[in-house]
Amino acid sequence: MSVSFWVRARRGDFALDAAFEASGKAIALVGPSGAGKTTLLQGLAGLIPAEEVRLTVDDRTLVDTAMGLAPPPHQRGLGYVFQDGRLFPHLSVGGNVAFGTRWAANPMTVAEALKLVDLEGFAHRRPTSLSGGEMRRVAIARALLPRPRLLLLDEPFAGLDDGRRQALIPYLVKLRDTVKTPMIVVSHDDRDVAALAETVLMLDRGRSV
């Protein structure tokens, strides 16, 4: 698989202008904090106004603003696992995971998605009753259910202690090996992604390195 992307965006004084090409299903995007990693993901997903965005997965162009291909966030077909989880507090775990069902062409079932992250039997639980690591996994299952063309994971290890961090890595490895969706994993620490990524890309001060 190959993924190429380019985002040019401004956030106040910060300028992001980074283009990457990578092959493999698990692509890590590493850089110090403030390098623009989250801004880049937000630009790809259409969550911030960007000057120019281009995104190609295999030979399919999903976004190309210069060519007028700039679908709104809900039509980009990208899965986004946010750093802060963002589970819906008014829905159960099952309700969270099922959220994308009605707009997806070929969604997984909730059971299938929960099985991918080893949380079978959690569907009836409330998000507030979960540990930090479980919340991350629910967020991943929720993002995978619509079968996105590309999964974006923003610092999936942030805020987890070493034990939980180590515990999360095998799940991501399993996803890499079992799910067709390619993923871009953003991290400020390349040790976190060493076991996972086939390709490591570096971003620093808004530029590809």
Added chain:
Amino acid sequence: MSPFEAEALWLSLKVAAASLVGVIPVSLGLALLLARGRFPGKWLVEALVNLPLVLPPVVTGLALLIVFGVRGPVGSWLHDVFGVTLAFHWTGAALAAGVMALPLVVRPLRLSLEAVDRRLEEAAATLGAPPLQVLTRVTLPLAAPGLVAGAVLGFARAFGEFGATVTFAGSIPGETQTLPVAIYTVLQRADGEQAALRLALLSVLVSVGALVIAEWINRRALSRRGA
């Protein structure tokens, strides 16, 4: 309960319920506009919504009479086109109660809409939800406590509305003589104090009942959320 009391109670419930049915969708639109909208003249919309809070209710009733009365610009149009007359009808009492209740429904709803985490709406969008579905499946459920609070305040205000109702709809037994209007009417009689107290007790019971129900709904929503 005497037939007179039962009639006033039933009419008050009917008027308050009808006014809420009209006020809630309007409040929802206004609260969204005020919480999320950025447009010139926003302050004017805000001032107009809150006007019934600061105006004497009699003045609000008079304004309604001028606009919605049989000879008023809107009132005469409603009469000619739809054959609807509001002034001195129970529907007019509902309109008066609704206008008075509006700011009390809009305010908590707006506050709870402003408190909704926009990042959750972003998350919903990345899962494929178009904007309208984000509103109905994420934003509004999260703002539900504000809607409940607003609906209770609005119901209590509409149920107890007197000044604007008497001015716009009068005091017609069985048509516009709601509980507060009935209390005032029986107090005009020399021996009316006892009857007024009984009506007042009814009105207190209904208001307290509405508060209890609202508290119950809120607690249930909170416990379902695991908080």
